[in-house]
Amino acid sequence: MINVIWAGLAIIGIVFAMINGTISDVNEAIFKGAKEAVTLCIGLISILVFWLGMMKIAEHAGLLDKLAKLFKPFISRLFPDVPKDHPAMGYILSNMMANLFGLGNAATPLGIKAMEQLKALNGESTEASRSMITFLAINTSSITLIPTTIIAIRMNYGSASPTDIVGPTLIATICSTISAILIDRYFYYRRSRKG
Amino acid sequence: MEIVSLISLWFIPVLIGFILVYATFKKVPTYESFVEGGKDGIKIAISIIPFLVGMMVAIAIFRASGALEYFLDFIRPLFVAIGIPADVVPLAIIRPISGNAALGMTTDLIAEHGPDSLIGRMASVIQGSTDTTFYVLTVYFGAVGIKKMGDALKVGLLADLAGFIAAILIVLLVFS
Numbered sequence: 001m002i003n004v005i006w007a008g009l010a011i012i013g014i015v016f017a018m019i020n021g022t023i024s025d026v027n028e029a030i031f032k033g034a035k036e037a038v039t040l041c042i043g044l045i046s047i048l049v050f051w052l053g054m055m056k057i058a059e060h061a062g063l064l065d066k067l068a069k070l071f072k073p074f075i076s077r078l079f080p081d082v083p084k085d086h087p088a089m090g091y092i093l094s095n096m097m098a099n100l101f102g103l104g105n106a107a108t109p110l111g112i113k114a115m116e117q118l119k120a121l122n123g124e125s126t127e128a129s130r131s132m133i134t135f136l137a138i139n140t141s142s143i144t145l146i147p148t149t150i151i152a153i154r155m156n157y158g159s160a161s162p163t164d165i166v167g168p169t170l171i172a173t174i175c176s177t178i179s180a181i182l183i184d185r186y187f188y189y190r191r192s193r194k195g
Numbered sequence: 196m197e198i199v200s201l202i203s204l205w206f207i208p209v210l211i212g213f214i215l216v217y218a219t220f221k222k223v224p225t226y227e228s229f230v231e232g233g234k235d236g237i238k239i240a241i242s243i244i245p246f247l248v249g250m251m252v253a254i255a256i257f258r259a260s261g262a263l264e265y266f267l268d269f270i271r272p273l274f275v276a277i278g279i280p281a282d283v284v285p286l287a288i289i290r291p292i293s294g295n296a297a298l299g300m301t302t303d304l305i306a307e308h309g310p311d312s313l314i315g316r317m318a319s320v321i322q323g324s325t326d327t328t329f330y331v332l333t334v335y336f337g338a339v340g341i342k343k344m345g346d347a348l349k350v351g352l353l354a355d356l357a358g359f360i361a362a363i364l365i366v367l368l369v370f371s
Contacts, residue, residue: 005348006249006250006253007253009253009254009256009257010252010253010256010257012257012260012262013253013256013257013258013259013260013262014256014260016260016261016262016265017256017259017260017261017262020260020261022259022260022261025259025260025261026256026259026260028259029252029255029256029258029259029260030252030255030256032255033248033251033252033253033254033255033256034248034251034252036251036255036295037244037247037248037250037251037252038244038247038248040247040251041240041241041243041244041247042240044240044243045236045237045240047236048235048236048237048239048240049233049234049236049237049240050233050236051236052232052233052235052236052239053228053229053230053231053232053233053236054211054214054229054232055232056228056229056231056232056233056235057214057215057218057223057225057228057229057232058214058217058218059228059232060218060223060224060228061214061217061218061221061223062221063214063217063218106207108334109236109239111331111335112239112334112335112338112339113235115335115336115338115339115341116338116339119339119340119341126340126341126342126343127341127342127343127345128336128341128343128344128345128347132336132341132347133344133345133346133347133350136331136332136335136336136347136350136351137347137350137351137354139326139331139335140291140325140326140327140328140331140332140351140354140355141325141326141351141354141355141358142324142325142326144323144324147319147322147323147324149298149322149323150301150319150322150323153301153302153305153310153319154305154310154315154319157305157306157309157310157315158310159309159310159311159315160311161311162310164316165316165319165320165323167369168316168320168362168365168366168369168370169319169320169323169324169362171361171365172320172321172323172324172358172361172362172365173323173324173325173358175357175358175361175365176324176325176354176355176357176358176361176362177354179353179354179357179358179361180350180351180354180357183350183353183354183357184346184350184354187346187349187350188346191345191346
């Protein structure tokens with residue numbers, strides 16, 4: 001599916017540009033887009049190196065296992081395919097914590113680590129497993145306690161109470177996360193019925 | 196609210212301090228472990244470059260050609276029909292596709308309508324309550340080499356839709 005979406009976006013854009021006379025904009029966008037992506041990845045290096053380094057210390061000290069044990073009852077219901085004391089649990093939890101506190105920078109490396117572990121559990125297959133889809137769904141709906149960037153923007157534009165959206169955002173994010181879990185479950189049961 | 200911003204400020208340094216104290220106490224070779232873990236970071240960052248370049252270029256072409264605007268005009272009435280203000284519709288559609296574009300749009304909406312207007316608040320809540328599905332999908336699956344992503348994209352986008360509807364309803368309920 002991703003192949004169709006990816007090629008489709010580019011093809012539709014190019015054809016549209018031919019008709020619309022926006023070819024020069026598209027030309028510029030191709031190189032700007034590529035440059036932006038590389039800049040983003042280079043920017044990620046510092047964060048990835050630092051947080052994966054810190055998390056390796058936490059892992060060696062047994063902190064990740066401790067964290068996994070603490071939230072075991074809750075998390076093992078969400079990920080029934082993952083063995084209870086598997087390191088994947090520790091990474092999944094740390095990723096959720098980082099998201100919760102709005103540390104998107106720290107959340108990405110931990111999420112990638114969790115995915116690596118889930119892939120190992122799935123026999124290194126290149127196909128997404130049930131747990132991977134659940135984990136991704138939870139991540140794309142991102143549970144955030146404090147949306148710091150938005151608060152900063154609101155302050156910049158002279159809001160009388162920049163933080164009054166914190167409560168509504170929290171409720172909305174909880175709604176979207178619960179929906180993500182339910183939708184994920186629905187698709188899982190539909191898949192398993194088909195066999 | 197001061198407590199909240201205080202917690203955000205202290206959280207990372209305290210967390211780092213805690214990990215280091217705990218690990219030292221457990222006799223873990225902290226520096227060596229840090230370097231070992233950090234090496235993974237470089238590998239991951241480099242390995243996701245092709246995934247992000249591919250995705251971001253395709254999205255950039257789609258945007259720059261004007262196809263996105265056209266597509267937005269086409270589906271806007273649909274959203275307006277169910278009571279979603281026309282101004283926030285583009286944001287709702289861009290949010291899962293491009294994080295930077297969505298942030299730009301949110302800033303525009305806040306600048307234009309004021310941070311304490313209904314639309315300004317709606318934009319704030321939409322921006323804060325979901326993540327960029329395409330980005331998360333590209334980075335997470337790209338980094339570990341998942342080729343068949345199953346229902347992941349469908350699930351992610353449907354969850355986003357649920358999130359927008361929730362965001363809009365809650366803002367209407369609380370602020371109007």
